[in-house]
Amino acid sequence: MNTEFDTIIVGGGSAGAVLANRLSARSGHRVLLVEAGEDTPVGAVPPAILDSFPGTAYLNPRFTWTELEVTTEAIPHNRPDVRPRLRKYEQARVLGGGSSINGQLANRGAPGDYDEWEDRGAAGWNWDAVLPYFRKLERDMDFDGPLHGRDGPIPIRRIWPDRWPEHTKAMAAALLADGFEYRPDQNGIFADGYYPVAISNLDDRRVSTAIAYLDPATRLRENLTVLTGTIVTALRFEGERCIGAVIQPRPGEQIAIRAGEVILSSGAIQSPAQLLRAGIGPAPELRALGIPVRADRPGVGRRLMDHPSVAIAAFVMPWARINGRNRRHLFLGLRFSSGLDGVPAGDMGATIATKSAWHAIGDQIATFNMWVNKTYSEDGSVRLQSSDWRDMPIVDFNLLSDSRDLQRLVGAMQRFATLFARPELRGVVADPFPASYSDKVRQVAAINAKNRTITTVLARLLDGPAGVRRALLRKLVLEGPSLAALQRDEDALTSFIRRAAVGVWHASCSCRMGAANDRMAVTDTAGRVHGVAGLRVVDASIFPVIPCANINLPTIMLAERIADMIIDGR
Numbered sequence: 001m002n003t004e005f006d007t008i009i010v011g012g013g014s015a016g017a018v019l020a021n022r023l024s025a026r027s028g029h030r031v032l033l034v035e036a037g038e039d040t041p042v043g044a045v046p047p048a049i050l051d052s053f054p055g056t057a058y059l060n061p062r063f064t065w066t067e068l069e070v071t072t073e074a075i076p077h078n079r080p081d082v083r084p085r086l087r088k089y090e091q092a093r094v095l096g097g098g099s100s101i102n103g104q105l106a107n108r109g110a111p112g113d114y115d116e117w118e119d120r121g122a123a124g125w126n127w128d129a130v131l132p133y134f135r136k137l138e139r140d141m142d143f144d145g146p147l148h149g150r151d152g153p154i155p156i157r158r159i160w161p162d163r164w165p166e167h168t169k170a171m172a173a174a175l176l177a178d179g180f181e182y183r184p185d186q187n188g189i190f191a192d193g194y195y196p197v198a199i200s201n202l203d204d205r206r207v208s209t210a211i212a213y214l215d216p217a218t219r220l221r222e223n224l225t226v227l228t229g230t231i232v233t234a235l236r237f238e239g240e241r242c243i244g245a246v247i248q249p250r251p252g253e254q255i256a257i258r259a260g261e262v263i264l265s266s267g268a269i270q271s272p273a274q275l276l277r278a279g280i281g282p283a284p285e286l287r288a289l290g291i292p293v294r295a296d297r298p299g300v301g302r303r304l305m306d307h308p309s310v311a312i313a314a315f316v317m318p319w320a321r322i323n324g325r326n327r328r329h330l331f332l333g334l335r336f337s338s339g340l341d342g343v344p345a346g347d348m349g350a351t352i353a354t355k356s357a358w359h360a361i362g363d364q365i366a367t368f369n370m371w372v373n374k375t376y377s378e379d380g381s382v383r384l385q386s387s388d389w390r391d392m393p394i395v396d397f398n399l400l401s402d403s404r405d406l407q408r409l410v411g412a413m414q415r416f417a418t419l420f421a422r423p424e425l426r427g428v429v430a431d432p433f434p435a436s437y438s439d440k441v442r443q444v445a446a447i448n449a450k451n452r453t454i455t456t457v458l459a460r461l462l463d464g465p466a467g468v469r470r471a472l473l474r475k476l477v478l479e480g481p482s483l484a485a486l487q488r489d490e491d492a493l494t495s496f497i498r499r500a501a502v503g504v505w506h507a508s509c510s511c512r513m514g515a516a517n518d519r520m521a522v523t524d525t526a527g528r529v530h531g532v533a534g535l536r537v538v539d540a541s542i543f544p545v546i547p548c549a550n551i552n553l554p555t556i557m558l559a560e561r562i563a564d565m566i567i568d569g570r
């Protein structure tokens, strides 16, 4: 195979697929895209990925880094040596990356988020600068005007209230009665209210970046090579210049590739790990692992973020469940303000899923998932356990390390627990209980015949007499006190949230961009790694701070903008 390229892109995910398309649009520029996971060519995309219901994609070990485990609980200040318990954390390993397995929620975040990027040192990144790229990436099927794009690669649509199942309609009615306004366009006006969630989806099918940006015409370009099922095992250097990468197309086979520039788009967990293995990171940590220090950058793998979340689940009466017209499970979102002093409006978010998993019990249980949109917990980390590329990094999210996050989740649980007593939900849902995406839930959600059989039998019992249902929910599902007990006792609620809060798969900010004189900045504002040449990071790792949004569209926006910078010679 050819071993010389102008650009190697490591990782064909939300960002990498965009870069591969845009950078190879110049016919003389030879681009190699290397993706560890499998290909998803248009016409042969696995049905689990195309499905509007994402639960069968992200729980499928075929499409994720199955060895990855992380901690999420806050690390106590007085016991920094004690590591909280490990849990699974799904990260994509497939072309399209997160966009191939995610929930397809398509939102941008608040204008203030991007102004904050600039305030934190990412000069030139602000709302006015990023809006054209949010427009460029999208083909909004519902809205037009100065805030929307009409001809970008990613189709964005909403499922309107007339197609919602009765449970979703009743939840929306309860929110309206609770004082929230209906906002049809969540990506237009950034204000509190409930809305039909925008999704990256067309004709009831997911549209990933692999589908949208690596379409058949793009793949015909002679100057673009896409290698899937191939891992980048190391970066190559001459002095302080990155001159390429080593790839492993098959176990035992290593090929050295040379390139003018290498772009890491491996996601917020693997990109910092690759920098650390290459000797770019906090010098003492690298030395302790016997890795020669190439550039002492203390910010690599530091200040990892996600949005902390908890949920209230409830049993949905049979008549109000998803009807046969929808594959999707989640139609309704909510933006709200905690009112906490000093935090911006719209600092909290929620989604209401009418179905919580692929199996028969999943059809019966709805979740009201709430998270801190404007989180201040930014003390997570990605570190190496060894210099061996086969070892997964040590990942600690340290969610709720800022007490304001904990306080606001407590407030949100208290506020929305009362929603379930509203008349709009009477006869629609029953037996609300506190929930989280725990490993127990994950175990039952693993896709296999045993889980299918067990859940089918239990689901029949759950649809039986209310007393049986309550007893079963208490025994099988509840992982702590009841909702009523938590409503009565704020201390119990607080400790439930400390234990139960998890992220929502928005790993980011672990190699932040910023000014060269900021010791914690890892890249400049075009993704170029400070301290070395020929190397960029372009993915969710370089966000200066996490926006108030799901982060697929912000990642695509970032890749679109940096692709333009690269083409302009920056």
Ligand SMILES: Cc1cc2nc3c(=O)[nH]c(=O)nc-3n(C[C@H](O)[C@H](O)[C@H](O)COP(=O)(O)OP(=O)(O)OC[C@H]3O[C@@H](n4cnc5c(N)ncnc54)[C@H](O)[C@@H]3O)c2cc1C
Binding pocket: 010, 011, 012, 013, 014, 015, 016, 034, 035, 036, 037, 058, 090, 091, 092, 093, 094, 095, 096, 097, 098, 099, 101, 102, 103, 104, 105, 106, 107, 230, 231, 232, 233, 265, 266, 267, 268, 270, 504, 505, 506, 507, 539, 540, 541, 549, 550, 551, 552, 553, 555
């Ligand atoms: C389960 C789940 C649900 C989510 N739901 C939503 C949602 O509904 N809406 C939303 O906006 N966001 C959602 N997100 C978040 C969003 O999808 C991700 O933040 C986004 O995809 C990150 O993009 P990225 O380019 O930074 O990394 P990724 O898209 O993760 O891409 C990184 C790619 O690099 C590859 N790679 C890594 N290391 C190597 C290596 N050494 N060699 C070769 N290839 C490598 C990986 O296999 C992967 O494909 C979700 C994420 C997950 C996992």
